Amino acid sequence: MTRWPRHAVLVLLSLLVAGCGALGPTGVADGGDAPAGVATGAPLYFLDSAGALRASPRATGRLGDIRGAVELLMTGPSPIERDAGLRTEIPRQEVLRSVVYRRERDIVVILPFASRELPAKGADQVVCTALAVHLLSGGGVRDTHVILGFTDGESEPRSCPVLPG
Amino acid sequence: MTARRRQLVPPGLRGLRPRLVLAFVTVTVLGAGIAAWASYVSASESLVAETQTRVTESTRRQLAAVAPDTAYPPDQAALDRLRAVVGGQALVTYGGSRSSSEPEVHPLTPEIRAAVRERNRLVVQRVASDTGPKLLVGAPVLMIGMDGARRPSGIEVYLVHDLAPTQRQIDALARSAALTSAAALPLAVLIALLAARGVLRPVRELRDTARRLAEGDLGARQRPRGVDELAELTATFNQTAEALERLVARHQRMEADARRFVADVSHELRTPLTTLTAVVEVLESEVDRMPPDARASTALAVEETRKLTRLVEDLIEVSRFDAGVVRLRVEETDLRRAVLDCLEARGWRDEVDLDAPEGVTAPVDRRRLDVVVANLVGNALRHGAPPVVVRVRAEEPWVVVEVTDHGPGLPGDLAERVFERFTKADQARARSEGSGLGLAIARENARLHGGDIEAGNAPGGGARFVVRLPRRRAEEDQ
Numbered sequence: 001m002t003r004w005p006r007h008a009v010l011v012l013l014s015l016l017v018a019g020c021g022a023l024g025p026t027g028v029a030d031g032g033d034a035p036a037g038v039a040t041g042a043p044l045y046f047l048d049s050a051g052a053l054r055a056s057p058r059a060t061g062r063l064g065d066i067r068g069a070v071e072l073l074m075t076g077p078s079p080i081e082r083d084a085g086l087r088t089e090i091p092r093q094e095v096l097r098s099v100v101y102r103r104e105r106d107i108v109v110i111l112p113f114a115s116r117e118l119p120a121k122g123a124d125q126v127v128c129t130a131l132a133v134h135l136l137s138g139g140g141v142r143d144t145h146v147i148l149g150f151t152d153g154e155s156e157p158r159s160c161p162v163l164p165g
Numbered sequence: 166m167t168a169r170r171r172q173l174v175p176p177g178l179r180g181l182r183p184r185l186v187l188a189f190v191t192v193t194v195l196g197a198g199i200a201a202w203a204s205y206v207s208a209s210e211s212l213v214a215e216t217q218t219r220v221t222e223s224t225r226r227q228l229a230a231v232a233p234d235t236a237y238p239p240d241q242a243a244l245d246r247l248r249a250v251v252g253g254q255a256l257v258t259y260g261g262s263r264s265s266s267e268p269e270v271h272p273l274t275p276e277i278r279a280a281v282r283e284r285n286r287l288v289v290q291r292v293a294s295d296t297g298p299k300l301l302v303g304a305p306v307l308m309i310g311m312d313g314a315r316r317p318s319g320i321e322v323y324l325v326h327d328l329a330p331t332q333r334q335i336d337a338l339a340r341s342a343a344l345t346s347a348a349a350l351p352l353a354v355l356i357a358l359l360a361a362r363g364v365l366r367p368v369r370e371l372r373d374t375a376r377r378l379a380e381g382d383l384g385a386r387q388r389p390r391g392v393d394e395l396a397e398l399t400a401t402f403n404q405t406a407e408a409l410e411r412l413v414a415r416h417q418r419m420e421a422d423a424r425r426f427v428a429d430v431s432h433e434l435r436t437p438l439t440t441l442t443a444v445v446e447v448l449e450s451e452v453d454r455m456p457p458d459a460r461a462s463t464a465l466a467v468e469e470t471r472k473l474t475r476l477v478e479d480l481i482e483v484s485r486f487d488a489g490v491v492r493l494r495v496e497e498t499d500l501r502r503a504v505l506d507c508l509e510a511r512g513w514r515d516e517v518d519l520d521a522p523e524g525v526t527a528p529v530d531r532r533r534l535d536v537v538v539a540n541l542v543g544n545a546l547r548h549g550a551p552p553v554v555v556r557v558r559a560e561e562p563w564v565v566v567e568v569t570d571h572g573p574g575l576p577g578d579l580a581e582r583v584f585e586r587f588t589k590a591d592q593a594r595a596r597s598e599g600s601g602l603g604l605a606i607a608r609e610n611a612r613l614h615g616g617d618i619e620a621g622n623a624p625g626g627g628a629r630f631v632v633r634l635p636r637r638r639a640e641e642d643q
Contacts, residue, residue, distance in 0.1 A: 023213060023291065023298040023332055028280040031221040031287035036307035037232030038239075038318045043311060055311055063233040136309050137233045164313045 036138035039063035043132040044073045045125045045162075046086035053121075053128055053162045056081055066133045067100040070109055073129045074098070089122035100130070103147065106157055107134060110149035123148055128160035135163065182365055186357040193353035194346060201342035209335040217300060220326045221287055224302050227251055228322060232306055239320060241265075247322060254325040271325040277303045281321050297329040367395045371402060383410040428484035434477050438470070445470045472600070479602040483586070486609045493530045493613055495638065500525045500534075500557045500564055507538045508555075517542060521557035527564040528638040533610040537618075538566065540603040541630045545570035549628055559636060563616065566632040574622040583620045584608045607632075
């Protein structure tokens with residue numbers, strides 16, 4: 001007669017403690033992936049003497065965004081890069097403007113060219129540069145493709161032949 | 166055990182209704198409390214989890230958005246900018262340098278610093294502080310190589326999120342949980358009272374019906390309602406009452422039949438007995454001229470006829486008492502005079518000592534008082550030994566007539582049975598001179614007056630009969 005209420009009180013007390021422990025101290029717990037995206041420069045892709053794609057980080061002091069990297073790429077190799085034998089197949093243009101946006105998982109890069117003005121190697125340079133920036137800023141490249149937009153239409157979604165994935 | 170339990174239950178809770186209500190209210194409030202508490206616990210847990218997720222997600226998103234634009238290696242301005250982007254109490258470190266320490270940041274634990282360096286993952290830890298619980302978030306900013314490998318950049322961001330608002334939300338949840346349980350209380354009491362009334366009403370009605378039955382209302386019945394155990398009990402009760410009523414009715418009928426039979430037989434016997442008595446008296450007057458052997462037979466016949474006449478008369482008297490048709494003719498009577506008349510009429514004056522003061526009067530039926538005194542004195546003369554003493558005295562609010570003999574007294578339990586009909590003082594003596602009804606008739610007469618007769622033994626031995634009659638006339642007699 002006198003014993004069971006004592007048990008009930010104990011149960012209620014333990015419930016109370018459990019309830020109040022909702023904000024009690026804890027150990028260190030995992031909170032998910034860490035943010036990423038710092039880099040010493042933007043990775044630009046040029047072609048070496050053999051015509052292979054070669055990454056050349058431009059020391060801008062920060063990674064920057066895809067559009068910045070693409071516009072830097074369009075200005076062509078720096079004198080140091082040219083001395084190292086790197087060249088570009090992107091035609092020189094008076095207007096170095098581009099537009100970059102995401103379409104679902106893909107990255108759309110709109111260039112100020114007509115499609116015939118850009119050779120395949122030049123297109124690879126743009127695709128690899130955009131994907132590399134995306135990769136270094138913490139994005140995955142496995143399922144992400146680049147769609148190039150021209151003044152006369154769009155390319156198929158493309159991936160970079162020299163990047164993982 | 167039972168006694169102990171009863172002591173433990175307070176007196177106010179022994180009734181069925183308080184116990185029902187208490188049990189119901191306890192169960193309801195306990196259930197409501199547990200339900201409210203369970204929902205409180207799960208709600209507060211999900212609230213905490215949601216808060217933690219929100220804080221870590223927003224930290225990760227803000228850092229990921231600003232990291233590509235952050236100069237690397239970062240200068241002081243870059244660290245301060247990162248701190249400003251995360252907002253609130255945040256600290257950004259890179260090697261030995263750190264963001265400016267305004268506002269003051271809650272001290273970080275060594276564990277979270279170690280975890281940020283070792284795990285390359287976003288980590289959280291909850292700590293208690295004087296100003297309430299805090300959530301510590303540690304985020305290393307990673308650097309990804311062209312091969313996809315993730316390496317620490319050396320930039321570490323720490324955020325201290327104040328959980329006091331969350332604590333307040335949880336407290337509000339607890340209050341509402343307690344309130345919900347408390348709100349169940351009056352409702353539970355109300356429902357319990359209604360339920361108890363529904364359950365207890367048939368019980369109460371059954372109790373009232375049983376009480377009516379106990380008070381002699383054999384027709385008392387309870388209409389069974391429903392099909393529950395109480396209805397079964399009611400049906401059983403009704404069957405019991407019915408059986409009892411049938412049995413009592415049968416007994417009453419049999420008793421009435423028997424009494425009517427006795428009364429009828431007595432009346433039927435009276436007329437031939439009157440004739441027989443007349444014939445026997447003629448025979449008695451001729452007894453001197455009879456031969457001696459015929460003389461004895463005649464005397465026996467005379468004696469037995471007289472006894473038979475008396476028995477029949479007594480039977481008729483008893484029948485009249487049983488039938489309830491006896492009426493008193495009360496008049497204020499001097500008791501000494503009445504007793505003297507009785508003794509003289511029967512020729513007992515010389516055998517009985519009368520101890521009666523003058524002037525003791527009482528409202529009595531003279532004929533019936535005469536029957537009472539004659540029966541008692543005759544009984545004393547027959548069964549007891551002389552001297553037989555009759556004492557009359559007033560003993561408010563009674564007058565008392567006491568008849569004492571000096572015989573062996575009443576043996577054993579005879580004092581209790583002596584007024585029963587046909588009780589024999591001596592079982593061995595099958596035939597007594599009396600009818601066996603005299604004392605029964607005497608007691609009926611005394612009771613008719615509102616008094617009684619008690620039988621017992623006098624201190625010096627010998628039987629003593631005490632008649633008490635009311636000295637004042639009771640109102641309802643007239």
